[in-house]
Amino acid sequence: MFNSFRVAMTWVHTWLGLVLGFVLVVVFFFGSLSVFDREIDRWAIPETRFEPQPLPSFDTMLRPIFERIEPEAEELENARERVGQALPTNLRLMNWSAYTTHRDPVLTLYAEYAVPNPQDPDDHVHGHVTIDPRNGQLLSHDQLALGSEFFYPMHISLHLHWLDLGYWIVGIAALAMLIALVSGVVIHKKIFREFFTFRPHKQGQRTKLDLHNLTGVVALPFHVMFPLTGLVIFAGIYFPVAETMLKPLADKHEQIEAREKGLPHERSGISAPLASVDAMVVEAKRRWARRGMPGEVGYLAVNHVGDRSGYVTIYRAGSDRVTLVGQAINFEAATGRVLYEEPPPTVISGIAEFLTGLHLQHFQHWLLRWLYVFGGLSGCVCIATGLVFFVGKRKQKHAAQGIQGARWVDALAITSVTGPVLATLGILIANRCLPADLANRGTWQEGLFGASWLIALAHAALRSAPVRQARIAPAWREQCCAITVLAGTAVVMNWITTGDHLARTIARGYWPVAGVDLALLGTAGVALIAAHRLRRQEAGSRDEAPLNAAPFAEEATHG
Amino acid sequence: MADTALRALAFLCALSGMSWVALAMESHWGQVREASTYKVAVAGRLRFVGAAALLASFAVGLRVDHASMASLVWIMSSSASALIVAITLAYRPRWLAWWVGGPRV
Numbered sequence: 069m070f071n072s073f074r075v076a077m078t079w080v081h082t083w084l085g086l087v088l089g090f091v092l093v094v095v096f097f098f099g100s101l102s103v104f105d106r107e108i109d110r111w112a113i114p115e116t117r118f119e120p121q122p123l124p125s126f127d128t129m130l131r132p133i134f135e136r137i138e139p140e141a142e143e144l145e146n147a148r149e150r151v152g153q154a155l156p157t158n159l160r161l162m163n164w165s166a167y168t169t170h171r172d173p174v175l176t177l178y179a180e181y182a183v184p185n186p187q188d189p190d191d192h193v194h195g196h197v198t199i200d201p202r203n204g205q206l207l208s209h210d211q212l213a214l215g216s217e218f219f220y221p222m223h224i225s226l227h228l229h230w231l232d233l234g235y236w237i238v239g240i241a242a243l244a245m246l247i248a249l250v251s252g253v254v255i256h257k258k259i260f261r262e263f264f265t266f267r268p269h270k271q272g273q274r275t276k277l278d279l280h281n282l283t284g285v286v287a288l289p290f291h292v293m294f295p296l297t298g299l300v301i302f303a304g305i306y307f308p309v310a311e312t313m314l315k316p317l318a319d320k321h322e323q324i325e326a327r328e329k330g331l332p333h334e335r336s337g338i339s340a341p342l343a344s345v346d347a348m349v350v351e352a353k354r355r356w357a358r359r360g361m362p363g364e365v366g367y368l369a370v371n372h373v374g375d376r377s378g379y380v381t382i383y384r385a386g387s388d389r390v391t392l393v394g395q396a397i398n399f400e401a402a403t404g405r406v407l408y409e410e411p412p413p414t415v416i417s418g419i420a421e422f423l424t425g426l427h428l429q430h431f432q433h434w435l436l437r438w439l440y441v442f443g444g445l446s447g448c449v450c451i452a453t454g455l456v457f458f459v460g461k462r463k464q465k466h467a468a469q470g471i472q473g474a475r476w477v478d479a480l481a482i483t484s485v486t487g488p489v490l491a492t493l494g495i496l497i498a499n500r501c502l503p504a505d506l507a508n509r510g511t512w513q514e515g516l517f518g519a520s521w522l523i524a525l526a527h528a529a530l531r532s533a534p535v536r537q538a539r540i541a542p543a544w545r546e547q548c549c550a551i552t553v554l555a556g557t558a559v560v561m562n563w564i565t566t567g568d569h570l571a572r573t574i575a576r577g578y579w580p581v582a583g584v585d586l587a588l589l590g591t592a593g594v595a596l597i598a599a600h601r602l603r604r605q606e607a608g609s610r611d612e613a614p615l616n617a618a619p620f621a622e623e624a625t626h627g
Numbered sequence: 628m629a630d631t632a633l634r635a636l637a638f639l640c641a642l643s644g645m646s647w648v649a650l651a652m653e654s655h656w657g658q659v660r661e662a663s664t665y666k667v668a669v670a671g672r673l674r675f676v677g678a679a680a681l682l683a684s685f686a687v688g689l690r691v692d693h694a695s696m697a698s699l700v701w702i703m704s705s706s707a708s709a710l711i712v713a714i715t716l717a718y719r720p721r722w723l724a725w726w727v728g729g730p731r732v
Contacts, residue, residue: 390699443706
């Protein structure tokens with residue numbers, strides 16, 4: 069079928085890239101946004117625009133709030149359906165937990181409640197509240213945190229929750245990315261000689277191919293590590309053996325591990341008070357400092373709340389490390405006595421934590437965060453130029469044969485490249501324009517996000533018709549113009565609705581909001597330049613004979 | 628502040644390293660200087676200095692960050708530097724002449 073291994077790899081690279089490139093560019097784009105998800109949250113929820121706070125006092129502030137948390141109504145309804153009977157008013161409390169980061173000024177507290185008469189013995193429901201840690205005031209639940217609750221889930225699951233379909237699509241796309249990278253390296257004849265090569269003034273397809281190769285090769289370590297670590301992080305979804313075939317073994321392992329650590333696995337059924345958690349926090353910090361790694365609390369959990377078997381686990385915030393959280397110290401809840409101090413990780417678990425932390429990036433390193441954005445956007449450019457190259461290489465031939473394939477691929481490329489940007493701008497503007505007291509405001513915002521993307525799809529389908537004559541689709545230019553207008557509008561709407569214009573946020577040094585505004589203005593500028601260049605190219609392509617099928621011999625080995 | 632300065636220095640080392648590695652290639656040397664002045668011995672020295680600058684970038688990074696963090700910063704800085712050098716070679720190649728003794732008229 070293929071004359072050589074390289075030709076076979078070209079086929080694999082082309083068709084895998086085409087089929088899953090549309091998904092990958094979306095995943096890379098929202099992954100790039102997720103690097104600054106908490107900052108986008110601040111832009112979207114103006115009442116949370118204050119500096120991040122350390123974990124407040126558990127004993128005086130957090131505990132009374134934990135005690136008032138109620139299970140989520142939706143989860144209760146689902147649990148009722150699972151057990152097939154009405155649930156009692158007061159469910160038994162299992163655990164409390166609080167997670168804090170150096171970037172999040174608000175603090176979210178979580179509680180877990182046991183479901184009675186469950187089919188699965190671990191069945192439980194959750195409750196949570198978000199508070200202002202400066203005063204313990206509860207914040208409204210009807211606020212969509214655009215970064216962490218919408219863009220980040222879009223990155224990992226595309227918001228397709230049915231049968232975890234989104235996770236599977238993203239996982240398959242990540243696998244395809246790895247295959248495309250390997251096959252891309254195989255078919256790239258001059259990977260070292262053309263490492264720094266970009267020829268923007270060349271005619272034909274060469275410029276697109278140069279940009280595709282350049283963005284793919286220089287950020288190759290990033291492009292390899294992120295799909296790979298993403299697959300590692302969600303391995304439990306793709307291979308759920310610990311929840312299916314090997315569940316008894318996994319449960320037994322959990323029990324033995326808890327016993328070896330001296331941590332009670334089950335409740336005793338005997339009530340016991342909770343000692344001062346603040347004192348435990350002080351002791352944990354003292355122990356971290358003694359190990360030469362002083363730090364703040366990153367995650368705090370109270371297990372088996374109110375029971376004599378209860379214990380408190382305190383993790384160190386990993387803001388100065390790539391690994392997420394670690395160095396846990398476990399205290400007996402009733403007495404505050406140290407039960408178990410986790411030793412430094414083994415080589416294997418250290419590698420696993422590094423790979424997970426590398427992708428989830430909870431660290432405090434702004435340069436590295438921006439470099440991640442660079443890596444993510446390089447991925448977007450690489451995939452987008454691959455799609456554009458695919459169309460450019462075939463549109464002359466398809467035009468001559470009267471086939472519409474190139475036109476529809478181009479329309480889908482537009483939808484997956486400029487479409488997500490437009491949808492993002494749509495939801496940002498909706499966030500600033502919808503009335504604050506609108507019921508289900510978050511749902512409305514999500515709806516407008518989807519509507520913006522659908523409009524981008526319809527527009528791309530309608531305005532890609534010139535591709536049938538081997539010309540450039542005006543939809544690219546028009547959507548770039550729309551991006552320019554909408555990005556500027558988002559900045560202005562933030563100013564009008566909150567008073568936080570750029571001069572003020574920069575003067576205050578409040579970079580979460582200033583950074584989002586500056587990024588929006590940068591996006592507007594890039595889109596404007598792109599629109600201007602596309603206009604010139606369109607004019608050029610109109611002047612050419614439409615079906616003058618100039619051979620693309622130089623690109624014959626690619627795609 | 629000292630950390631920021633060290634990180635900036637590490638990035639500058641990566642950028643310089645990638646510039647020298649690029650200029651060690653005949654095609655890119657020709658974009659910056661007369662192609663006829665390209666010498667294999669000079670190219671070898673540029674490659675060596677470029678590699679040393681990249682290593683220096685990592686070493687400076689280690690002074691300011693934990694090793695796990697510094698390794699990531701180094702890889703990503705090197706990637707970003709390579710892209711910056713490529714774009715500079717495409718649009719303003721003469722700017723890179725400053726890495727090989729300044730522009731010659």
